[in-house]
Amino acid sequence: MPAYAADSSAEITAALGSMPAGSAVSGVATRLLDLFTSGQVAPGTRLPPERELASTLGVGRSAVREALAALEILGIVDVRPGSGTYLRGTSSELLPQTLRWGLLIGERNxxxxxxxxxxxxxxxxxxxxxxxxxxxxxxxxxxxxxxxxxxxxxxxxxxxxxxxxxxxxxxxxxxxxxxxxxxxxxxxxxxxxxxxxxxxxxxxxxxxxxxxxxxxxxxxxxxxxxxxxxxxxxxxxxxxxxxxx
CATH class of the missing domain: 1.20.120.530 (GntR ligand-binding domain-like)
Structure with a gap:
């Protein structure tokens, strides 16, 4: 499937779908990571605004904001004040970070x-x-x-x-x-x-x-x-x- 263009909020929100009931920050981050590593989103793509992501996923804006902040710390997205949030790298480049995140947010059995x-x-x-x-x-x-x-x-x-x-x-x-x-x-x-x-x-x-x-x-x-x-x-x-x- 081809990667989305650099400004394709509608396609991204459509691909995300809604969140299962009860999911919060970790669920938002996981859903975003699944999309980012699918190859559908090109590096440099601007993500939809927090309000739109929250509405699509059925969660509060605070959950989206915290998930994006965590992904920024991991180097997966770039938050640019006054401009938006952008995907940093390719799916293969993101693999080590997403693996680390996936284990950290799960139950540490x-x-x-x-x-x-x-x-x-x-x-x-x-x-x-x-x-x-x-x-x-x-x-x-x-x-x-x-x-x-x-x-x-x-x-x-x-x-x-x-x-x-x-x-x-x-x-x-x-x-x-x-x-x-x-x-x-x-x-x-x-x-x-x-x-x-x-x-x-x-x-x-x-x-x-x-x-x-x-x-x-x-x-x-x-x-x-x-x-x-x-x-x-x-x-x-x-x-x-x-x-x-």
């Missing part, structure tokens, strides 16, 4: 986020066995060595753990996967602080990371995925059992 992270990490490990260069593998090895040297310093251990996972994800050269993992990790910030409770947990986590690393060194996708699945299962269990602050 830790169990579901853990399942998503586990699946992504396992897939990354499988890809890594085939894609990582010798230099990237050496970097992972140094992170494992840092973990080994800091089992009695949990703060340093956790940082080395995070660096290992980030380096592995970055090494598979798939920006969408990396974006998704970064979003999920940001929503599981408590993970970084509480995934390892004591030295015994650190030792076990070290063994699990080393198993992943050894499988990657052997260029064995099945073994790498299996080792990461084992690590994700124990790490997820530790976080799930941790009381919330």
């Amino acid at each position: 830790t169990a579901e986020l853990l399942e998503l992270r586990s699946g992504l990490e396992i897939y990354v490990a499988r890809l890594g066995a085939a894609r990582l260069t010798d230099r990237q593998l050496a970097t992972l090895g140094r992170h494992v060595d840092r973990m080994r040297a800091s089992v009695d310093d949990l703060k340093a251990f956790v940082q080395a753990d995070l660096d290992f996972h980030h380096a592995l994800a970055a090494g598979v050269d798939n920006q969408v996967l990396l974006d998704m993992l970064q979003v999920v990790r940001s929503l599981l910030r408590v993970w970084a602080d509480r995934a390892v409770h004591d030295q015994a947990h650190a030792v076990r986590a070290l063994e699990e990371h080393d198993a992943v690393y050894q499988a990657l060194l052997r260029r064995d996708p099945d073994a790498a995925a299996s080792a990461m699945a084992t690590h994700m299962a124990t790490a997820s269990a530790r976080l799930s059992e941790t009381p919330r602050a």
Whole structure:
């Protein structure tokens, strides 16, 4: 479907339709994002006025105003006083921001986020066995060595753990996967602080990371995925059992 011209309020409001009963700021933002990422709205398009959007969606103007303010913070729209609100980028450029927003406005179900992270990490490990260069593998090895040297310093251990996972994800050269993992990790910030409770947990986590690393060194996708699945299962269990602050 062709993108709307730069000044096509009627087409945009027609495409939006009405909101389900009870929806507010997050619902408005989600509906707008669905439209923006559909490819129907060209970058630089001026959006309909707040009053028109509120009437079309069946919500108050304050909900529209707050949703647009949030989208501006994310860099999705550009609010120009006295001129209007304009879409900033193409649908592909908006994907990382909309993914982040979509997770943030939804119910933050830790169990579901853990399942998503586990699946992504396992897939990354499988890809890594085939894609990582010798230099990237050496970097992972140094992170494992840092973990080994800091089992009695949990703060340093956790940082080395995070660096290992980030380096592995970055090494598979798939920006969408990396974006998704970064979003999920940001929503599981408590993970970084509480995934390892004591030295015994650190030792076990070290063994699990080393198993992943050894499988990657052997260029064995099945073994790498299996080792990461084992690590994700124990790490997820530790976080799930941790009381919330």
